[in-house]
Amino acid sequence: MSTSLKKTFNVNILGAGVSGLSTALALLEKGNFSVKIIATHLPTDLDIDYTSPWAGAHWRSYADIADVAQQEMDTVTFKRLTYLADNEPRAGVMYLTGHDYWEVKPKNFEDPWFKRLLKNYRHIPKEELPPGIEFGITYTTVSVNAPKYMLYLQELILEKGGILERDTVPSLKALAQIPHRNGVKADIIVNCSGLGSRNLQGVHDHQMFPTRGQIVIVKVPDEVWPKAKQFTMERYTEGSAMGTGTITYVIPRDNGEIVLGGTMEHWNYQESVSEETTKAIMKRVLASRPDLFSKATILRSCAGLRPNRRGGVRMTAAVEQLDWNEGWNPQLLIVAHNYGHAGFGYQASIGCANKTVENIEQCIGELVEARQQARTMAKL
Numbered sequence: 001m002s003t004s005l006k007k008t009f010n011v012n013i014l015g016a017g018v019s020g021l022s023t024a025l026a027l028l029e030k031g032n033f034s035v036k037i038i039a040t041h042l043p044t045d046l047d048i049d050y051t052s053p054w055a056g057a058h059w060r061s062y063a064d065i066a067d068v069a070q071q072e073m074d075t076v077t078f079k080r081l082t083y084l085a086d087n088e089p090r091a092g093v094m095y096l097t098g099h100d101y102w103e104v105k106p107k108n109f110e111d112p113w114f115k116r117l118l119k120n121y122r123h124i125p126k127e128e129l130p131p132g133i134e135f136g137i138t139y140t141t142v143s144v145n146a147p148k149y150m151l152y153l154q155e156l157i158l159e160k161g162g163i164l165e166r167d168t169v170p171s172l173k174a175l176a177q178i179p180h181r182n183g184v185k186a187d188i189i190v191n192c193s194g195l196g197s198r199n200l201q202g203v204h205d206h207q208m209f210p211t212r213g214q215i216v217i218v219k220v221p222d223e224v225w226p227k228a229k230q231f232t233m234e235r236y237t238e239g240s241a242m243g244t245g246t247i248t249y250v251i252p253r254d255n256g257e258i259v260l261g262g263t264m265e266h267w268n269y270q271e272s273v274s275e276e277t278t279k280a281i282m283k284r285v286l287a288s289r290p291d292l293f294s295k296a297t298i299l300r301s302c303a304g305l306r307p308n309r310r311g312g313v314r315m316t317a318a319v320e321q322l323d324w325n326e327g328w329n330p331q332l333l334i335v336a337h338n339y340g341h342a343g344f345g346y347q348a349s350i351g352c353a354n355k356t357v358e359n360i361e362q363c364i365g366e367l368v369e370a371r372q373q374a375r376t377m378a379k380l
């Protein structure tokens, strides 16, 4: 290990959604980063501006067959989630059988890339398909009880000496100025502010936009639960796919709740739920699996905003000077970003967090050198 990597670096992370929490944990696991998370919303909060608690969330990759980078993020995360399903009840991750149903079989259907990753992948025989479905695939996957998983990540972060602080910052510059432990300055800042990146000064990313998702959370009778808890589904109307128009999905959580969805409404910020949409979701789910949902009780309906981004997730890191008024003693630091995960923030979370750490580590040598040069210049 080089000398620069032996030093402990102070990191301020903006955001306590699944992206910020996963990045914090990945840094703490390295052993040479001290981590402080700063966020308006923290685990257990519920707010339309805090996406992570609203997710289903299950692992179903939509990475294109050629998108090797995204496949890598999803694969790393899948492997870690299956480890948690096998070994860590605190995490709220469980196995279940995925079903993708197409009302009309897509022309030139190609098996998804994850056929080689997930166990038990197969095409569903016609006689096993529900009424109205022409084609389907099935596979073994995992679901994450989103609020429980966030608390689990928070617990690990605190156990490893990380800090969470509630605060709202207007800019990257303000994030850099928040004192780290014992008043020292941050060496690294990481922006995991999701949709907040649209308005954050120093970022103002206008590629970001919300994709609203309305969901209904239900319970089924006790005698149905053993079967329902193993069943997850996505159902597509003709020509639709994840990311477009009307989708129907079912994602059970390990606490007995089942998340039913949903909608994909680009640019819609509406917090209040539509009764009509709730009814439509219930109707579509019931039509797909009456055996599981005919006696379901609605607990609540809610809506979340997926942090969507034209061009995909932003994962970058660079050495920067944010304040040009600092004269001869500038705060040179690494500025990293990990945001814009749209509808796959959970299923790519660990891969993206690891990639962000890798990006940061690649800048450390440059940071040490730039600081040394600045010190030399100040003496001249």
Ligand SMILES: Cc1cc2nc3c(=O)[nH]c(=O)nc-3n(C[C@H](O)[C@H](O)[C@H](O)COP(=O)(O)OP(=O)(O)OC[C@H]3O[C@@H](n4cnc5c(N)ncnc54)[C@H](O)[C@@H]3O)c2cc1C
Pocket: 014, 015, 016, 017, 018, 019, 020, 038, 039, 040, 041, 042, 049, 050, 051, 052, 053, 054, 055, 056, 057, 058, 059, 167, 168, 169, 170, 171, 192, 193, 194, 195, 196, 197, 200, 212, 213, 214, 215, 251, 261, 262, 303, 304, 305, 306, 307, 339, 340, 341, 342, 343, 344, 345, 346, 347, 348
């Ligand atoms: C209905 C629905 C279903 C979904 N289903 C799935 C699924 O099945 N699988 C899956 O993988 N994903 C799913 N997702 C997507 C997933 O929820 C998101 O991709 C993920 O939660 C994004 O997390 P994040 O940490 O990037 O953002 P967020 O959770 O929004 O966190 C952003 C953080 O930044 C903080 N912040 C922002 N701006 C500031 C500021 N200026 N100052 C201080 N703090 C700030 C916020 O307070 C918050 O702590 C779903 C989403 C929805 C809405």
